[in-house]
Amino acid sequence: MKRHHIFDTGFYFYSIFALTNGETNLLFKRRENADGKLCMDMDSVFDKTQIYDTSVCLFECAKDSGCKSVFHARDTGNCTGCAASFDISTQPSGQDEGFRYYMQQRCTEGWNNLANSCYYITEQNMNASQGLETCQALNAYPVTVDSEEENNYLKALINSKYTYTDDVRAFFIGFTDNETEDAWAKHGTNDQMIFQDWGISEPNGETRENCVAFYFPSDLKWVDLSCSIELRMICEMEALA
Structure with a gap:
């Protein structure tokens, strides 16, 4: 990772990564409607522990081609990557109050x-x-x-x-x-x-x-x-x- 910029605007959390493999730009957006939930079973791409920095958790998802979104619990260090993105109409199956949800975005806000x-x-x-x-x-x-x-x-x-x-x-x-x-x-x-x-x-x-x-x-x-x-x-x- 060459550059890493974090923009925390309250309701939305943005993280833009420029990766070394082809300078791929990835944007993650905080989606509070899925906080406290968790992708389970076949929807899970990875489940890592002791990752207390949200930016590092997001980067784990950015490195995994199968990861579309991530749940992160800063207090426990749990970082779970998901194979799908979730919005108001599609909700993950699991529940865990400690997790915040971030989905990978391919378009900037308003697009x-x-x-x-x-x-x-x-x-x-x-x-x-x-x-x-x-x-x-x-x-x-x-x-x-x-x-x-x-x-x-x-x-x-x-x-x-x-x-x-x-x-x-x-x-x-x-x-x-x-x-x-x-x-x-x-x-x-x-x-x-x-x-x-x-x-x-x-x-x-x-x-x-x-x-x-x-x-x-x-x-x-x-x-x-x-x-x-x-x-x-x-x-x-x-x-x-």
């Missing part, structure tokens, strides 16, 4: 993870150019939906966070036919769209509508819209390894 990508929906409405600049400022890019799985995940994410209002009606994604009409490509590239989920009679805006968005009134099917309309933008970046 959402699916497979190898992290996603962020801008808080403000903006036109497509401003959305592109916002994503780039976050070291990300407008999301390019490449599969049904990713498409369904983003729809579920939107539905979990928003309801349809005049202010929240559509969400830009990273395709445009600005260069060639009806040749939909990723913003700023010639990479063609490989998956699509157009609504009925879409796209239909011809040269007046050169950007793509999830559209609430069409059950979040895709529509083409003017790039000057102000909507929220969905940004994407690569998840931590």
